[in-house]
Amino acid sequence: MSPDQKLEEIFRLTPYQKAALHKLGLQTARNLLYHFPFRFENQAPAVKITNLKKGDNALVYGVIHKLKTQKAFYKKIPMAEGWLEDETGKIKVIWFNQPYLAKMLSEGVPVMAEGKVTERKGQLYIANPQVERVASLPIGNTEGELWKSEDQNENGFPENRLRPFYPESRGITSNWFYFAIAKILRSGAQNDLEDPIPKNITEKYKLPCLKTALVWIHNPKNENDAVAARKRFAFEEVFFIQLQKQIARREYEANPSFRIEVDEKLVKSFLQRFPFAPTNAQMRAMAAILEDFKKGKPMMRLLEGDVGSGKTFVAAATAYAAIETPPVGNKFARLQVALMAPTEILAKQHFESFIENFSHMRVSIGLITSGGCQKFPSKTNPKGATDISRAQLLRRVKDGQVSIVIGTHSLIQKTVEFKNLAYAVVDEQHRFGVKQRAALVARGSTQINTRMDTDEKRAQINTDTIPQIHADASANQSGKIIDSLLFRDLTYIIRGAAFEVQNQLGNGHKELVYQNALAEEFQKRKINFSREKQVPVNYNGKKVGQYQPDFIVDNKILLEVKALPYTGQREKRQFWNYLKGSEYQLAILVNFGTPKVEIIRIVNEHPRISADNPRQSAPVAPHLLSMTATPIPRTLALTVFGDLDLTLLDEMPPGRKQIITKIVAPKERSQTYEEVRREIKNGRQVYVVCPRIDEPDPEKEMALDVKSVKEETERLRKEIFPEFVIEMLHGKMKTDERDKVMGEFKKGKINILVATSVIEVGVNVPNATTIVIEGAERFGLSQLHQLRGRVLRSTHQSYCYVFTSSANQISTKRLRALGKTSNGFELAEYDLKFRGAGDLSGLHQWGISDIAMEALQNLKMVEAARAEAQEIIEKDPELIAHPALKSRLANQNGTIHLE
Numbered sequence: 001m002s003p004d005q006k007l008e009e010i011f012r013l014t015p016y017q018k019a020a021l022h023k024l025g026l027q028t029a030r031n032l033l034y035h036f037p038f039r040f041e042n043q044a045p046a047v048k049i050t051n052l053k054k055g056d057n058a059l060v061y062g063v064i065h066k067l068k069t070q071k072a073f074y075k076k077i078p079m080a081e082g083w084l085e086d087e088t089g090k091i092k093v094i095w096f097n098q099p100y101l102a103k104m105l106s107e108g109v110p111v112m113a114e115g116k117v118t119e120r121k122g123q124l125y126i127a128n129p130q131v132e133r134v135a136s137l138p139i140g141n142t143e144g145e146l147w148k149s150e151d152q153n154e155n156g157f158p159e160n161r162l163r164p165f166y167p168e169s170r171g172i173t174s175n176w177f178y179f180a181i182a183k184i185l186r187s188g189a190q191n192d193l194e195d196p197i198p199k200n201i202t203e204k205y206k207l208p209c210l211k212t213a214l215v216w217i218h219n220p221k222n223e224n225d226a227v228a229a230r231k232r233f234a235f236e237e238v239f240f241i242q243l244q245k246q247i248a249r250r251e252y253e254a255n256p257s258f259r260i261e262v263d264e265k266l267v268k269s270f271l272q273r274f275p276f277a278p279t280n281a282q283m284r285a286m287a288a289i290l291e292d293f294k295k296g297k298p299m300m301r302l303l304e305g306d307v308g309s310g311k312t313f314v315a316a317a318t319a320y321a322a323i324e325t326p327p328v329g330n331k332f333a334r335l336q337v338a339l340m341a342p343t344e345i346l347a348k349q350h351f352e353s354f355i356e357n358f359s360h361m362r363v364s365i366g367l368i369t370s371g372g373c374q375k376f377p378s379k380t381n382p383k384g385a386t387d388i389s390r391a392q393l394l395r396r397v398k399d400g401q402v403s404i405v406i407g408t409h410s411l412i413q414k415t416v417e418f419k420n421l422a423y424a425v426v427d428e429q430h431r432f433g434v435k436q437r438a439a440l441v442a443r444g445s446t447q448i449n450t451r452m453d454t455d456e457k458r459a460q461i462n463t464d465t466i467p468q469i470h471a472d473a474s475a476n477q478s479g480k481i482i483d484s485l486l487f488r489d490l491t492y493i494i495r496g497a498a499f500e501v502q503n504q505l506g507n508g509h510k511e512l513v514y515q516n517a518l519a520e521e522f523q524k525r526k527i528n529f530s531r532e533k534q535v536p537v538n539y540n541g542k543k544v545g546q547y548q549p550d551f552i553v554d555n556k557i558l559l560e561v562k563a564l565p566y567t568g569q570r571e572k573r574q575f576w577n578y579l580k581g582s583e584y585q586l587a588i589l590v591n592f593g594t595p596k597v598e599i600i601r602i603v604n605e606h607p608r609i610s611a612d613n614p615r616q617s618a619p620v621a622p623h624l625l626s627m628t629a630t631p632i633p634r635t636l637a638l639t640v641f642g643d644l645d646l647t648l649l650d651e652m653p654p655g656r657k658q659i660i661t662k663i664v665a666p667k668e669r670s671q672t673y674e675e676v677r678r679e680i681k682n683g684r685q686v687y688v689v690c691p692r693i694d695e696p697d698p699e700k701e702m703a704l705d706v707k708s709v710k711e712e713t714e715r716l717r718k719e720i721f722p723e724f725v726i727e728m729l730h731g732k733m734k735t736d737e738r739d740k741v742m743g744e745f746k747k748g749k750i751n752i753l754v755a756t757s758v759i760e761v762g763v764n765v766p767n768a769t770t771i772v773i774e775g776a777e778r779f780g781l782s783q784l785h786q787l788r789g790r791v792l793r794s795t796h797q798s799y800c801y802v803f804t805s806s807a808n809q810i811s812t813k814r815l816r817a818l819g820k821t822s823n824g825f826e827l828a829e830y831d832l833k834f835r836g837a838g839d840l841s842g843l844h845q846w847g848i849s850d851i852a853m854e855a856l857q858n859l860k861m862v863e864a865a866r867a868e869a870q871e872i873i874e875k876d877p878e879l880i881a882h883p884a885l886k887s888r889l890a891n892q893n894g895t896i897h898l899e
Contacts, residue, residue: 001031001187010182012100014234016171023169027253029184030193033214035177037164040226046112050088052124056117062086064111064131069099080105083366084113086125091117092125101131103862104179109133114865130163133180162220181218184197190214196888197236201868207232234851235861240641242869243641243889250877252643254528254555257298258335258422259328262290262321270320271361278317281651282310288647289318290624293423296489299623302641304632306824307651307789308656312350313625314649315339316357318625322423323363323403336397338440338622339406341429344369344735349429349764351376351385351406358382358404366393368407368416371735375402412439424622428629432657435526440622487556487586490527494553494598497521498590511563514592515550519560528554530878537590538581547578549587558587567591567598568764578603629789631782631824638862644868650825659792661800661819663776663812672801673720676770679723680751684796685768688712688754689787691775700869712774713754724751731756757787766794776815777800781827784818 001010006028007021010566026032046057046059062581067082075800080095080102095101105111115129115269166177184190195202196209202209208216208228267286272279278286285303292299305311326333339354341347349366355376358365358455365376367385373393378386396402400419405411424440501517515531530552551559560575567589579587579602591598627643637646663670676686690708713728727741727750746765753768757779771791776784784802789800802815817830872882879886 001029001184003033003192004028005189007032007180010184011104013123014100014171017176020169024167024172029189029368032181032184033190033193035166035181035216036217036230037166039160039165040220040223041165042196043512046688049068049084049086049091052091052117054117054119054124057125058117059112059114060084060086060091061089061110061112063109064093064105064107064113065090067102067105067107069102073212082107084129090124093129093131094125095128098128098173098175100176101162101179102579104124104183104864105131106133107110115470130176131177132178133186155838162223162226164218164220168561182633184612185215185218196884197239198872198882198885201239205235205864207235216555231861234858235865237851238862239865239869240888241639242642242866243873243885246869246873246876247889250528250873252621252624253297256296256556257621257623260322260325260335260422260623262293262295266324267317267321270317278313279310279649279651279653281305281649282314285314285647285649286317288411288645289314289623290321292645293318293322293545298621299460300626300644301647303625303627303628303647303649304825305627306504306631306652308792309629309649309652311629311649312353315427315625315627316354317403319354319423319425320358320361320363322623325423327420327634333420334400334403335416335420336400336402337404337425338406338411338418338421338443339425340411340427341406341408344371345738346427347406347408348739353764354404355385363404364396364402365404365406366397366402368393369407369409370408370410370734371739377552380388381772404896412443412518416443418443421620421622424624426624428627429801431644433529440624449687464829485499487554490554490557491586491588493525493527493602494557494559494588494590497525497527498592498599502592503807505592505596507805509563509592511550511561511592514563514590515561516553518590522551522553523714527558527875528877530555531876532880535582535584536626537578541674549578550585553588556584556586558582558584560587560589562589562591562593564591564593566594568601572600572602575603576602586721593742611761628784629824633825633828638866642866648825653691654791657795657797658822659721659788659798659800661788663815663819664801664803666805669803672772675799676772676801677721679770679799681723683767684770685748685750686752686763687768687771687787687790688716688752688758689749689771689773690754691778696855697772702807709754709756716752716754724748726752726754729753757783764793767796768798769798770801771799772801772803774803777805780816781814781830782824784815785824785827788818789824 007013007026010029011017013021013596018169021027026035026844046061047056047634049060049062051056051872052060058141062084063086065083067080067588069078069080071078077097079097080099082093083090084093090412093115104585111131113126113129113131115126119125153182164174164178166174168174168177192845193210193214194289197207197210199209201207207213213229213232216225217233220226221522240854252432265761267290289299289301289783303311303314319339322335322337327335339350341350347367347369351365351374354365362377365385366388368390373388373390374385374391375396377385380386393888394416397405398417398419405416405418410416421440421443448507449847457543498516501514505513505517506701519529519531531550532548533552534546535558536543536547537547549558552562553559558575558579563573571589575587575589582604585604587602587604589598589600589602591600597848609762626641632640660670680686690712694809708732709728715724717726727745729738729741733741741750741753744750765810773784773787774778779787788800791800802818804812814830817827819826872879872885876882879889
């Protein structure tokens with residue numbers, strides 16, 4: 001049996017079973033081996049057939065005879081039946097509604113059967129037993145080979161084993177999975193699977209190999225086997241997630257970015273305009289971001305901060321630094337910043353916040369949403385914004401006239417083009433992944449400007465002759481300009497590596513020796529390179545062949561290694577011919593045959609633009625900052641955001657009062673409503689959040705949420721607060737309706753706003769100081785903490801009333817933790833520990849499996865998987881030396897969607 005053999009070729013499947021397997025994504029024997037049990041139960045002690053009694057849940061060893069299918073004796077449902085026999089007697093075995101077992105089981109072979117002993121008309125039978133084939137019967141039986149192994153007890157029976165139970169679907173049972181997987185394991189199909197985890201890693205962390213782990217997880221002899229197997233597969237899942245993340249990071253960083261060297265005085269002057277001083281955590285975050293700006297590769301950073309910790313201020317300050325500082329190499333360029341929010345409400349809030357921050361400066365800010373566009377400043381009101389048509393605003397953004405553009409994900413649509421997008425901030429958005437980053441790069445500049453000064457003329461290239469070619473040590477004036485402009489830093493690193501190789505090896509070796517040594521040196525210096533990539537050779541716009549250079553360095557430079565006593569025009573011309581027909585701009589020829597290593601740069605001023613491969617036409621990737629107020633446990637952050645550098649805002653601005661959180665039982669509701677009434681009479685406003693309704697269908701879930709909001713609004717208006725103005729906010733309202741309600745709430749015209757958890761993200765109304773959360777047991781602690789954060793926007797005392805109808809002690813204990821701590825990250829860790837990884841918000845939508853979630857409770861495992869993935873990608877970025885890893889990743893890309 002082959003691991004890739006279709007299940008329908010191995011088993012006779014009913015239409016219901018085919019549908020169930022398709023729903024579970026199980027098509028091949030390989031898929032079935034990776035369908036793991038979710039729990040195990042100890043098997044009952046084995047007994048002889050002669051000792052069986054009605055009502056026993058018995059385990060019996062014997063031989064199956066006379067298997068057949070027929071209709072049940074009382075309901076005419078299909079069933080399989082046969083006889084189980086040992087040396088003391090025999091008993092009938094019946095499987096109701098499972099006639100296929102008569103064909104799956106073999107007669108005359110030793111088996112172990114477990115099930116409940118039932119009686120009908122004075123005859124005992126075992127109903128729906130689980131049956132497993134065994135190598136032989138225990139000592140004392142007359143059938144099969146008599147032997148005693150170390151797994152048998154003193155009575156001759158095998159020691160108790162664990163019975164697996166599998167996730168089911170309509171039409172297919174755990175029992176079917178048990179038999180089907182046992183058949184595959186008996187065939188030895190698992191022996192044909194190549195272990196994707198390198199052997200040195202499994203040995204280092206004492207993990208079982210793939211073949212052993214598959215047997216142990218489906219047929220463990222004891223609990224230790226099951227635990228070891230689950231540990232191995234948990235590590236495997238997290239390891240592959242980390243590999244995907246490291247590859248994604250490497251691909252994004254392969255794009256050039258604007259190098260921005262910010263003057264500290266510029267940032268200080270911006271900060272001094274505000275009546276408050278940034279926290280130490282904010283200063284550290286800004287310093288880390290500005291340091292990333294200086295690098296020649298795009299920043300990829302996650303800024304985590306509790307509600308109210310000042311993430312937006314960090315984004316505003318660094319955005320100002322970006323737009324006020326010309327990039328290295330082009331002192332006349334004006335850079336642009338994009339800020340993306342998950343909702344229009346939050347986008348408009350950011351727009352208003354940025355206007356407040358930049359109102360004293362001549363900074364152009366645009367807002368793009370599906371509900372309309374605005375720009376700041378207005379011609380008629382320099383301190384305010386004005387409406388503008390979408391076409392006009394998009395034209396200004398493309399021309400570079402708008403410095404900061406704020407919106408939802410509409411900013412990465414094809415209709416939006418930037419002139420010099422240097423910095424992108426993504427707020428509260430977990431699904432901003434590889435595809436979105438690619439779209440972001442596509443929205444920016446198409447070619448990075450590498451000239452030191454736009455007024456200086458660079459050497460022109462005549463494609464009929466050899467271009468300006470210059471040795472590194474003796475370039476002319478024109479050559480110096482080129483040398484100092486095009487990938488200067490990377491060239492210096494390559495030079496250093498080449499000199500080190502010659503110092504170590506000297507002259508006289510073959511080119512392959514120098515190539516291998518140079519590859520080792522590149523790895524030491526953490527230079528990205530490929531030795532396998534081929535470059536198309538084109539003639540009259542058509543591909544006529546392909547050329548494979550010795551190295552492609554950082555996807556920017558073609559590099560050839562020679563060991564010749566003299567580098568002549570023929571070698572240079574040949575290399576130039578390859579370069580001029582490619583998308584690359586720079587080639588370097590390194591000759592180790594001369595007494596002192598010779599390094600020759602060949603520059604192509606007019607590289608061929610490839611629409612199919614935008615990266616090779618040198619698009620500029622913006623520096624990327626993701627911000628989140630969602631408290632994320634460290635293990636989850638390292639997994640889901642494994643491709644981002646983490647920065648934590650762990651301080652709150654001074655002067656804010658601690659929120660008072662109360663857990664409210666049903667009998668205490670009346671008193672709480674009076675406290676809420678008192679707050680409203682004191683001029684404050686209130687949020688009421690309706691319980692989240694879990695429903696697999698998003699449309700049905702939203703409909704139920706809306707119904708919940710409407711019902712609660714009517715109840716509060718009629719029964720509790722008839723004297724106050726109460727309005728509602730939910731996801732099915734039109735944009736202009738939502739805007740109107742939020743506008744009136746901000747102006748204080750609405751006393752109580754009844755909403756779904758749509759207010760969880762970012763809504764800022766400082767006068768709202770009280771929040772009432774209905775059905776709190778349906779929310780995770782992190783969500784409750786974020787909701788509570790909506791009333792932490794001012795210096796007034798704030799209150800959070802958590803309504804619960806649950807008498808469950810665990811639920812009550814969890815909610816009390818909310819009242820004891822105001823630290824969101826502590827609450828997230830608490831949720832992970834006591835409620836389980838599966839209950840953390842968003843894990844399943846991120847594509848993380850149940851078994852990988854177990855790893856999230858083991859920080860050492862996650863850190864180890866991350867470290868191993870980083871090391872592999874650094875040393876072998878294209879996984880040439882790890883074909884099993886490469887194959888597994890290719891097959892897995894469609895199932896994991898961490899974006």
